[in-house]
Amino acid sequence: MTTQQYLEQLNKRYKTGISREHTYRKDLEDLLISLVKDIDVTNEPANVTDCGNPDYVITKKDIPIGYIEAKDIGKDLDSKNYKEQFSRYRKALDNLIITDYLRFQFFKEGELVTQIEIATIENGEIKPIAKNFQQFENLIKDFCTYIGQTIRSPKKLAEMMAGKARLLQNTLERALEQDIADDDNTELNEQYETFKDILIHDLTPKGFSDIYAQTLAYGMFAARYHDEVLDTFSRQEAAEKIPKSNPFLRRLFDYVAGTNIDDRIKHTVDNLADVFRAVDLRKILSKFGRSTKTQDPIVHFYEDFLSEYDSKLRKAKGVWYTPQPVVSFIVRAVDEVLKSEFGLSQGLADTTKTKIQIDSQTTDKRSKSGYKQIEKEVHKVQVLDPATGTGTFLAEAIKFIYNNNFKAMQGAWSGYVEEHLIPRLNGFELLMASYAMAHLKLDMLLTDTGYKPKSSQSQRFHIYLTNSLEEHHPDTGTLFANWLSNEANEANQIKKDTPVMVVMGNPPYSGISSNTGEWITSLIEDYKYVDGVHFNERKHWLNDDYVKFMRYGQYYIEKNGSGVLAFINPHGFLDNPTFRGMRYSLLKTYDKIYTIDLHGNSKKKETCPDGSKDENVFDIMQGVSINILVKTGAKKNNELAEVYHYDLYGKRNDKYEFLSQNSLSSIGFKKVEYSKPYYFFIPKDDSQRASYEKGFSVVSLFPENVTGIVTMGDSFAIAETKQQLKDRLEDFLQIEKTEDNLKQKYKLGKNYAKWILENKNNISIDDNKYVKLAYRPFDTQWTYFDNKIIWRWREKIMKHMLNGDNVGLITARSNKSDSCDHFYISNSIVETKCGERTTQSSFFPLYLYPNDDSLDSSRVPNLDMSIVKEIEKSLGLEFVAEPQPADKSAPLSRGEYSLKTNVGVVPCADPIRGQPQGIAPTIKPNGHTREGGYLTDTSDNIGDSRLHGNDGDINSPSDMKGWQSQTDGVVLKNFSPIDLLDYIYAVLHSPNYRERYKEFLKIDFPRVPYPTIDTFWQLVELGSQLRQIHLLESQVVTNYITSYPIDGDNIVDKPNYKDGKVYINKGQYFDNVPEVAWNFYIGGYQPAQKWLKDRKGRELGFEDILHYQKIIVALTETDRLMREIDKIKT
Known part of the structure; x- marks a missing residue:
């Protein structure tokens, strides 16, 4: 596009009478690109400066070189309406054009250099001024050749640095892996092996390429900060400008970016130098410090860099900026302790020295170390930050010492720094970028305090690139890269000989540690x-x-x-x-x-x-x-x-x-x-310990137990329906997938995606392996029970839930909540977070089934018989593993009975108890059959009102008092495993029990009081009701107390509760939901809320709507039953 064509295009738009400022944006962009090669023009850029966002940014090699602010055609550029905005841009942007698309004003460093008009408006049309075209085009070309510090935003600089460094890291990692595969003894491979031998013994190619890339990025950063000539900058210049207080970085930079730089990265390194040439680093950091209201802009800049460069690296290394008030408190606390506990009146500023024994270079076979011991005088208060990061704690110590001891002693400060401060402050760091920043921070800080080195050969800071958690290594001095060995040897000297008196800092938090030396x-x-x-x-x-x-x-x-x-x-x-x-x-x-x-x-x-x-x-x-x-x-x-x-x-x-x-x-x-x-x-509160420890531990009672399964990829290995899971696995097995495909499609972490792909060829589909999974309270899903799909499938224990009817208790070793609600039940295999949200839950099956090849197919109770014997003594009853018919008694299995609840009288069935064919004993007004063991009925009519209400149904526990092992002609001879489980489940749902023993329930598996015959059967009955309600097996849960009155798309949007209504979206809701159900907790979850939130964006089907209403009944009934349990004196 020529200037003439540009104006013709503007004229067409202008004559319509409806065009506005934005209408012409693309035309000017096209003109600029036509006039100047090798530039990029971004229209309406975001976050490019800290003074606002001009309409255009002109970049070359990703580096901003100029900015343009455009107003509508015919607008007065000198109007007071624009004064504040234009003034802000002129102050902040060294190379700026302000235009109305016809008139162009050129500003350099805030001053108007020239202006030119290429057209005027006459009679409603744009009239070109052709004689000005050539000059205009020359001015535009000159504008685009500007060399200056055009990167003004610290975040922009961090992003650009990180982008170049990431490109370097990727290039280096691929190159190094290729060299290793080819067994090619290249310079790069040699550097890698040297690093591994001398500094970091478990270094990987990725780790080395990280060090390499960060060395180049932050070597240039440090060099540019000390560069007083801003118009030029190159990697060769950077090697000279890196401060001598960091000899390691200086030498390493020259080693990797000097004359022998690897050709594969040379272009990218030179582009990185171009980025820094466009930055006035001192200015940008000072502004950043003011904008973030901190005295430590280095930290904030580094965090921005690391987040852009590799946020996962930050997480893996546990890198988190320590807030200044925290750092200050810790430093002041250390100073206070040194004064009060050790009698050091100067605290952290102490200059006292002490003598230590160290190894000399002379061998001595009589010595433990093999070297003759010599005496050395060192400072007593040696400080070490073993994970120094960007040097925040060491810098705070310097500031504290200066502010409290030397503000009025400036003349003594430089001497103190060299003789008594630098020799005492030690730091270890593993990440090259933060290591370089720590050196730069201390250099900047000491300069700000007025410290002047005695000579250019003044001692270095004692911050070393090393892995703190590795012991000192005696062999580093024999290797060829002497300066690299020096860094390692000096770090080793701190580790081996320095009498460290203060260790302080913010160590990394990484649950899965890579430090396994x-x-x-x-x-x-x-x-x-x-x-x-x-x-x-x-x-x-x-x-x-x-x-x-x-x-x-x-x-x-x-x-x-x-x-x-x-x-x-x-x-x-x-x-x-x-x-x-x-x-x-x-x-x-x-x-x-x-x-x-x-x-x-x-x-x-x-x-x-x-x-x-x-x-x-x-x-x-x-x-x-x-x-x-x-x-x-x-x-x-x-x-x-x-x-x-x-x-x-x-x-x-x-x-x-x-x-x-x-x-x-x-x-x-x-x-x-x-x-x-x-x-x-x-x-x-330890006052209840003696009482609590009299009970038996569930982990002792149920000897076979395990934490729930861990898939490591729930979004792939778990599905709401069996068909969804089938379709997912078929897709995975039949269509070629990559790690990236899987991670993107199922939002998986890299570990599971890689692992499942490695297992792919060993997976064969068996329909029997699709099994139900207790995923969260009242949320049963499906998984594929195979250790090629499930990372930790806990097959030894979980198989007992697949071989026949079974049930098991879910609880946890610890609980981080005061509510102690980490108790649940399952009749299927269990996911690890099912019953305890904050840590993980364990599962205790009631029965164990024999292996498939066993001749004996009968199940056995998963109970410690020594504890069962004690329970027999406490109850005066006999324990039976599987109840058998005797006299007039009926074996218990699928026993039916009537239950009076808040939602009416309903029949209930208990499927966990085995039932011989044709037998279905029922609780009746004139007769009683107990589910758990068996009863001998010695009378034709049992009319005890303590057992039955007027209608013969079981009422509250107050109606059940006196239900004993022998009462009114009914003799209860025994109890079975399910009775014991129901008793335990009732106790665990006692609010009084949870409150009384919460200190102990939060730290270990629960202990349960040994039962007494006075209350055992009452608690068994309530525990049985709770169990069946939680498993949604009780018909109680189908007596709905809610409604779903409004038609709609049934899409769950943003669930919320208001006035007894649970809204799933703006128009649809479940009505008459008790507030207690909405807020009720089980296992750290609020099931009425979580079940809906986990289905956000999904349409609820018919069964889903009914299921949610069952949940509400179950939660409401749980609250009622828990209050009933507390009425029983235990």
Whole structure:
């Protein structure tokens, strides 16, 4: 398009009389692209500057080079209406055009350089000024050759850096894998092997390419920050500008990006240099600091970068920015402890030195290490942040020392920094980008405080690229890359010889840790013992990285003999039973332990004590705590530490304010009276322990039990209907799929997609393997029971639910909620989150079936007979595994009886009890047959009003008093497994029981009181009703109490409750829903809400509508029955 053609196009649109500013946008875009090659023009860009969004951004190689703001044809560009907007753009944008499509004003660095008109408006038409065309075109070309700092948004810079770095990482990873496959001894392969040998021994090609890409990105970042000549920048210049305070980064950058740079990445690296040439980094960071209201723009920028570069890497490494008030509190607490507990009047600023023994270079066979020991003088208060990230804690320590000791001593500051500060501050970091940023942050901070190095050869910061959780390695000095060995050797020296007195920081939180080295794994074994006894658990929670860092810090404090560990980390270790060995070990090591529980656990749905919102100080779901652990060395070896605890609830900003305004000594800690075997670090009500422990544990009673199945890919391996699952598997097996296909179609994680593809050829469809699955309360779904589909199929236990009639209890080892509602029932296999939302639930089948090849086909109770014997004694009854007919008694199976409920009198059936053909005993006014065992009827008429109401139906427990083993001519001789299960189920649904024993129910499998004959059968009856209602087998649930009165599309949109109505969308609702049913909890879920939410966007069918109404009846009845249970004195 020529300028003439551009104007002709404008004229056509203008003459219509209905065109507006936006009408001409595409025409100007086309003209610019025609006049200047190799540029991109973006119309209406988003978030390109921090001053607003001009109408166009001109980019070259993705780098902004100019901006254009356009107004409608004929508008006065000098109008006061535009003054504020244009002034803002001129101040912020160095290369700017303001135009009405005919008149063009050119601004450079805020000043009007020139303006030109290429047309005027006469008689309602656009009249070209042809003589100005050439000059106009030259001005446009000149505008597009501008070289300046046109990247103004820190987020934009982070995105562009991350994009280039990601491209570098992908290119390098593919190149390296190809080199390894070809056994090609390339420079890149050699660099990889060197890194692996010297620095990070478990380094993978992906990990190495990450280091490589981040080195290039952040090497240039550091170099550009120190570049005073902004008009030029290249990778060669970057190598010279990286500060000498970080010799490792300086050398590594030159090593990977110097004259021997790999040709496969050279172009991308040079493009990255072009990005930095367009940035005034000092200016952009200072603005970013002000806009984010923080003194640490480095952290925010790095988080933006990492989120764009690889958000999964951030999660895998547990990288989370620590809020400044938290960092400040921890640093101040450490200073306070050093003064109060160790008598160091200068606290963190202490300059005291001590002498230590270290290995010399001279061999000595008599020495343990094989080297002669020599004496070395070092500072006493050595500080280590073992997961230093971008150096936030070390930087805060510097600021604290400067502000409290040197503001009036500026003349002594530089000398103090070199002689007494840098030698004491140590940090380890595994991610190259954050390692580089930590160096840059400390460099910037010390410069801001007025520190002036004595010479260009001043000592480096003691922040090292190393894996903290690897033990020091003695072999690094013999390898060829000396400067790489120096980095490793200096890190090893800290690990091996430095008497670390303070360990502080925010260690990573990663439940599935990749740090599985032999050294740290052996240290973690100490956390599996209590009072010298191994508690034989293989919980992966003890493998969380934060636990390993706690043990790592403990190792250094123990090695030094005294010191302080100050971390913020997940608060689960304070009271989770799995961490009892960890707590016991900490109690043995330290003298005093201070914990500030910051709560904010959205997984537990934590709220403030008054019910108001409780927020996390991080943007994560796990609750956290600040932990200050002090070892003075004065405590006797057989003594345990004193523990002090404080709860801090509330909104995030309120917590920040509290931490900012308080010190360790000003907080009203409560001393914790811990006890065996759990040694909790939070106050617990232990008054009911003796009573509680008299009962039997369900995990002991049902010896065969297991946690529920884990598919690792629910959206693929579980479906609402059998047909849906069949169609899904057939599609998977018959049509070629890739990992990406599966992940995208079923929203799967990479691990399951990869795993299921590896299993594909070993999957053969068997219709018998399609089985029902108790997925969530009242939500039975389907799965394919095969270990090629289900990651953890728990076949040893779950098979007993497939071989015949069976039922089982669902409960959990722990529960993070005060409501203690983690009890449910199932007659099918069970998913791990079915009965406990916050952790996982376990399943306890009532019966065990023999293997298919067994000659004996009879089932046996899954009960510990020693406990059953004690129950027999308590009841004075005989236990029978399978009731048999005797005298006038009827065997119990499918026994029918009448039940009076809130919804009327209905007949009920119990399918779990086996029933000989033709027998269906019924409760009648003039006779009684007990379901569980069998009855001997010694009279023709049982008229005890305590058992029967006027109509002969069973009423409330008050009508059932006196139902004993021998009463009114009825002799109950025995009890069976289902009676015992029903009794347990009733007890677990007692609100009084849950409240009385909640402290214990939250930390271990429930213990149940041994039954007494006075109340046993009453509780059995109520437990039986609950069981059948929860399994939706009782006909009670079909006596609907709700209606569904409005016709519509039945699509679930946004379920909500109002005035007794549960709306599934704006027009349709279930009416007469009791509020108690809507809000009722089972297993941490609110079934009336969750069932609908899980079907959002789906049409409810006829059976779905009926099923939901059954749920409402079941929840309403559960509430009633629980209140009835509490009327029985247990």
